Amino acid sequence: MHSDNKSEYIPETYIPHVESNGTKEIWRTLIILSILTVVDIVLYFTMPPWGGFRNFTFIALGIVKAYYIVASFMHMKHEKIDLAACIIVPFLLVLGLVAGLLYEGNFWLTS
Amino acid sequence: MSTDTSATVTETKTWSGGRSPFNVSYGKLMMWIFLLSDAFTFSSLLIGYGAVRFSYPAPEALVEKIAPMSHLSDDFIEQMQEIGAFSEKHWPSPELVFNHFPFLHGVHLPLMFVSLMTFILIFSSVTMVLAVEAGHRMDKKKVGIYMFYTILGGLAFLGCQAWEWTQFITEGATLEHNPFGPAHFAALFFMVTGFHGFHVFSGVVFNIMIYVNARRGMYEKRGHYEMVEKVGLYWHFVDLVWVFVFTFFYLI
Missing domain, CATH: 1.20.5 (Single alpha-helices involved in coiled-coils or other helix-helix interfaces)
Incomplete structure (x- = not known):
């Protein structure tokens, strides 16, 4: 922020101006989330439990999905x-x- | 020389006032902090579920696997109880409990309905980001359209959940007893999916408020669509929680 804007800053009403990043990233995230969900379901029916390894895979996939939702949909990446x-x-x-x-x-x- | 000095001043005085240290609005920061606290609440519920789940033996693998799409007889639960797949001694296998699909009575379709619910919520998240993006462009009409789709997605999800609860209750599940396994199983199911469903319901109410305000031109007059972003954060959080409810209740 420039020093000449300093006097205009009021914490309760300050809204930073945001430019649109376009919709390309949104569609990319949708495709990734859909693929990961389908992978979840396919693994559920095809993968043997392997002593809890399958459950770790589900949790890992859940964390990857959480990353994409928070980073992309919730704009955390741009904060x-x-x-x-x-x-x-x-x-x-x-x-x-x-x-x-x-x-x-x-x-x-x-x- | 003078530009150099001003650069160092802003560099070192992030927290000394006169600017937003996180470069976000007050409301958005508060929404993030609320979501953090809500994440702790849902974590407690899911971790509590994990502890109870760990205190029971894992479901035993069936000797004869039931193929998806095969016939589902009306006394399926009794059959499962007879062969010991449903027993108070161990946790039930989710694919034997959540195997119904609306309008397809008598067909064994494990996890298909919850997968559909997951996709509904992901799609309504996408229409929400599209509404936020339209708000950045000050496109009043598009914000309205995408908010409308988001509300439809939320209502569709709630409808699906109502159907699943009805199915579950019709089969004899209550907070104190259920035919699938330990009493904790249904109690935790109602508690966690109910708590999440109530979040979805609140989200739909917020979305309707934002939709009406956007259509009436309130945000256009205000000069920014930040309310759409704030409610969007909440809506994505609901989707995020569902990802973990789906993983822990239906997959593991």
């Missing part, structure tokens, strides 16, 4: 890295809850 970090880094804390509660669930099963 400042500071904002992206403020939202994504705290969310990574749930990984601790995942590890803890799945361990606990397994304990309920075996005890």
